[in-house]
Amino acid sequence: MLDETTSGVFTIAATPFLPDGAIDFDSIDRMVDAYIGRGANGLTILGMMGEAGKLSADESVAVIRRVTSRCAVPVIVGVSASGFAAMKALGQEAMEAGAAGVMVSPPMGLQTDDQIISYFHNTAETLGDIPFVLQDFPLATGVKISASVILRIVEDCPTCVMLKHEDWPGLEKISALRAASDAESRRISILCGNGGMYLLEELLRGADGAMTGFGYPEMMAQVISAFSGGDLERARDIFDAYMPMIRYESQPGMGLAIRKYSLAKQGIIAHPTVRKPGAGLSKAAVSEIDALAVRQARRLEALGL
Secondary structure: OOOOOOOEEEEEOOOOEOOOOOEOHHHHHHHHHHHHHOOOOEEEEOOOOOOHHHOOHHHHHHHHHHHHHHOOOOEEEEOOOOOHHHHHHHHHHHHHOOOOEEEEOOOOOOOOHHHHHHHHHHHHHHHOOOOEEEEEOHHHHOOOOOHHHHHHHHHHOOOEEEEEEOOOOOHHHHHHHHHHHHOOOOOOEEEEOHHHOOHHHHHHHOOOEEOOOOOOOHHHHHHHHHHHOOOHHHHHHHHHHHHHHHHHHOOOOOHHHHHHHHHHHOOOOOOOOOOOOOOOOOHHHHHHHHHHHHHHHHHHHHOOO
């Protein structure tokens, strides 16, 4: 079960599709195996990268069951929904299938601290004893959650056991949360997203690991392993080897298509299909990604990876 001590790499999983847009279940199996083989301590499914909003309720349940039946590591399931009834139903399905916990992002439209706190009070009540992750991604949701509000939610809601930190810039927020826990506020796990762009700095500020979906998922495990082993310079060298691709992948509106192309090129999924509506890649973009991948391979070879 997910708890406040959870750490490491929870790879945000894509949802593979066939060229006609149907779910590619064979690729789900291959993808789960690849993520774990490349160092994932857990998986997070049906998040924004998982195109959860494009799936029907039945499709969402089918993906949950396929991943959990295949997966030997903990699985977190995104259950964000426009209403609490749908959130409760999917949360229960996830836990019955063997998930370790669920993740919830606030809906667009929450503007005041009181509205945000009330929403997560209702979330905790709706989910009951299911442990949940608070996803803080204001660039996508438009909802800005201050450190003080997060601390209030953590204090009021014992089943909130993790923050998916995806604010940008947000390093000071991590520092504020860790300072509060050092002063005896309840400490929760902090795993960070944003494609890994600030992974090293986040670890140095007190994050417990990564929860993101970079197209080369082994990067997070390699960096965290070096960092945890006390070799900060090697952690920096590894991160630097991937940085050009991380930068390219971070383009708003294109990141998912780029990630899926990279995953398909590596044979992790069969097709780079993004379900409609979704961005595609031009020939020029594909050429740029291929060039970055070649140079990245050279840098990793030099590092013995």
